[in-house]
Amino acid sequence: MRVEALDAGGEEAWTAFVRDHPDATPYHTLAWRAVTVEGLRHRARHMLARDASGTVMGVLPLFEVRGVFGRRLVAVPMRDRGGVLAANDEAADALVGAAVNLSRTLRCRYLELKSRTGLAPALAHRHGLIQVHNWITTRVDLTPGRDVLWKSLDKNAVRWAINNAHRNGVRVVLDESAEGIDRFATLFARTRTEMGIPVYPVALFHAIRRHMISAGVANLMLAYRDDTPINGMINLMWGDTFYPAYAAPQSEWRKSYPSETAIWHSIEWAVEHGYRTYDFGGDSPHQTGLLKFKKKWGGEAQEMTWDYHMTGGGQPPAFDSSTAGFRLARRVWRVLPPAAGGPLGAWVTRQLS
DSSP states (O other), rough: OEEEEEEEGHHHHHHHHHOOOOOGGGSSHHHHHHHHHHHHHHOOOOOEEOTTOOOOOEEEEEEEETTTTEEEESSSSSSOOOOESSSSSEEEEEEEEHHHHHHHHOOOOOEEEEEEOSSHHHHHHHHHHEEEEEEEEEEEETOOOOHHHHHHSSSSIIHHHHHHHHHHEEEEHHHHHHHHHHHHHHHHHHHHHHHTOOOHHHHEEEEEEHIIIITTTTEEEEEEEEEEEEEEEEEEEETTTEEEEEEEOOOGGGGOOOHHHHHHHHHHHHHHHTEEEEEEEETTTHHHHHHHHHHHHEEEEEEEEEEEETTTOOOOOOSSTTSSHHHHHHHHTTTHHHHHHHHHHHHHHHHHO
16 A cells, blocks of 8 residues: 555546545545635645555545644644545555654644544554544434424424524525625624634635535525525535535524524425435534534434644644633634724634644
8 A cells, every 4th residue: 555645647536536435525525625725725735545556545635734823734624524534444544654754744733634433543543643522513314304304393493483484584595606605705704703703714615616516516505584695504515415514694683593494494405405414513512502503403413533643742732612712712803893803814714723
């Protein structure tokens, strides 16, 4: 088994491997590589493993993240998965070993491999990786179908909210236009600023439109009341799984229930198009309110495992909503003027992994 850096000559084989692997995600695709490079300006250092015959047996979508927090290798930045994808243990072992070596060569603070289930413990141990269980994803089984899923929702809470929204003229539409992306970005910036969280670069969402929506593996849903946009969702799709990746609920419209309406619409859409799982994505176990909200859709919480190699020793970084540093950063961010939040937020998010 040999590991090599991905070049143009290996892209077709990479794409075929990701297309056929049952555990692949949108973040393993070369379309997502383009999104990350263009939207977050990180350098791609993708690796693939080949056997003696030259057949691709594994891939690892690595990105080099540079910033005030030091240099890191991450698979993948700003999302909750995208780590090693391999056909067998030998390929996985080879990819992890090569990634650890590259991390040392580049003098990175650490190597961060994100996935839903993590590496096999024996493999992680062999390469000196620390396994962290600090995130939970909530997954909804869509196979029972739309009617069964609807009846399983709480009649006096969830179904009432959705019906109330419809009676008050809330509607959800698909929008593939650049103008739609700009509307979403405005909503998203407002949401994040109110929460005290830095805003993603608008370029990230336009890159998703160019490389994912145009290829049919993502969509944009906007919720309106009359002609006013009051919520938005950018969703990704791969294999049999639907990922509601970015949401922009507006607190001032909370009583119009656009979040419930948009989520139910996206579930209906996912069922109609043959997806079997609705994966809400990773949250800190301390985000109890958010986890409770996701569970009410029939979701099952599943612990995620991320793997770290700390080049100089020490413990993996811990920076989520449960940490004092995160809470302080949110208080500071809320008092910044809006004019500073956009450019500064884009810069801050590029520093994170």
